Amino acid sequence: MAVHATAATLPAPAADRWITPVEIGVLGAIWGASFLFMRVAATEFGPAALVELRLALGAIVLLPFLWRARASFPLRLWPKLALIGAINSAVPFLLFAWAAERAPAGVGAICNAMTVLFTALVGALFFGERIGLARSVTLAIGFAGVVVLASGRIAGADIGPAVMAGASAALLYGIGINLVRRHLTGLPATAVAPATLLCAAILVLPFGIAQWPERMPSMHAWTSVVLLGVLCTGIAFVMYYRLIARVGAARASTVTYLVPLFGVAWAWWLLDEAPTLRMAIAAALILGSVALSQRKT
Template identity: 65%
Template sequence: MSANHCSALPALPLARPINRDWLTPVELGLLGAIWGASFLFMRVAAPEFGSVALVEVRLALGALALIPFAWRVRRQIPSAIWPRLAAIGAINSAVPFVLFAWAAQRAPAAIGAICNATTVLFAALVAFAVYGEKMGARRALALLVGFAGVVVLATSRSAGAGNLLAVVAATSAALLYGIGANMVRRYLTDLPPVAVAAGTLSMSALLLLPLAFAAWPAHAIPLAAWLSAGTLGMLCTGFAFLLYYRLIQRNGASRAATATYLVPLFAAAWAWLLLGEAITVPMLIAGALILGSVAISLRSKH
């Protein structure tokens, strides 16, 4: 078709920009559902694999899912940054993943998910205590309320033998997440987010490999455990990281962090529906306190 013929065509009205306001809440809900399901998959797989071996599978599969995306920006990753990626990967992925998997063998899925919600509070506390960021009265109140929820959860006897050790492990993992979040924000902001995710997961998998080899179970691992571990790595780690960073890039970190509200709700719902785990009164009280405190903390940033 000639240029003259093209100019003879009637002018078409300009297309209206597509309104994608609906996409963010859908993706936040999807991320909450996926991360909530991770605690279900840990409950199924951790007793068969053990915590260290399960996390090795999770890290390796999560890294494999992200490497094709990170490969496109590989030239933006300086070789000198890999030791830092390894250190942050250990703090932000390997050790907390192991702690959550260890807790999943001893307490209902909702316990770990509720403790995970304190990550936002620990991130604020570390920023104040270590990096000198200001903390107003509102955020200080949020910390007190959130940690009161942890105390309620730790002192309840709803799981029979008690949740204390599982709550300590899961809360320690959330503390490491809070430290890792501050380190990523201060030392890795020049790197593309997908490169940070793929790099930290890859280095974590390499660091944990000798321990996982030594701790690999001698018995045959059931298919259900393998499927749970695979889904935990590819979906709940690899794909979820991509979705999370997509939300951060489009809406900012504060709004993306609101997925934190949904994780305990979905974790409890999945475990109730698929594993028959009870939702107890202490869980509800602790969840309300912690999620309320997270809401206060996030709102105080604006």
């Protein structure tokens, strides 16, 4: 999942040290499950209606944080929030939902891990950040993983388009994170998230209405949508920002390594979508490159 901002690190009490790994694990499981819920609901709702509900529910859960910090959000700021909401939420959510109709849930979860690499690449190409030769090699390794994944077939079906959609969503996350860092610095992270989600929900609303399913989706699909919006989008962001405040963004971001693992595991356990050898190789290349890119040089 994309992150919206960072916060200052506060020293963690000794008694709370064991809580951090547990919370990171729980958060990884929740965000990994988001790809399962999209896979279940996308076929009945379609991408636009699914994403509209996800955005709206996530914004509602986080709205109290925005209301508390409303003085920090003047009207002139909202066009910028709308643009970032489109780049960092609306379009990538649509791409992942579209991919969920066409490929196993684990595929989207693996593609999501590319966010870290795309964030570094976008920073280097457009914002003057230096990545160096070593990190350039890790980026190449990660992109090789995407090629391996895209060239595969599952149950006789070509998953290349779904992989490209997921990778494109990760690229947009990378752009969005860089924009947030440079244009929304100083704003409360827990308020930026609902502001951008709210803008994204408004942008997607006409498409969600136009493509609302003609037949009432099943209770199974509705449950998946509610969990996707409330748990995986709203509550998960609250957990993530609490982690950042307590242990810092660098340590909190280690959840990136767990999301694909949980995404594949949930899909295998609950949907019988067994991982393939090609998925395992791609995940190893992508996660390995992410781990290397995070090392201090």
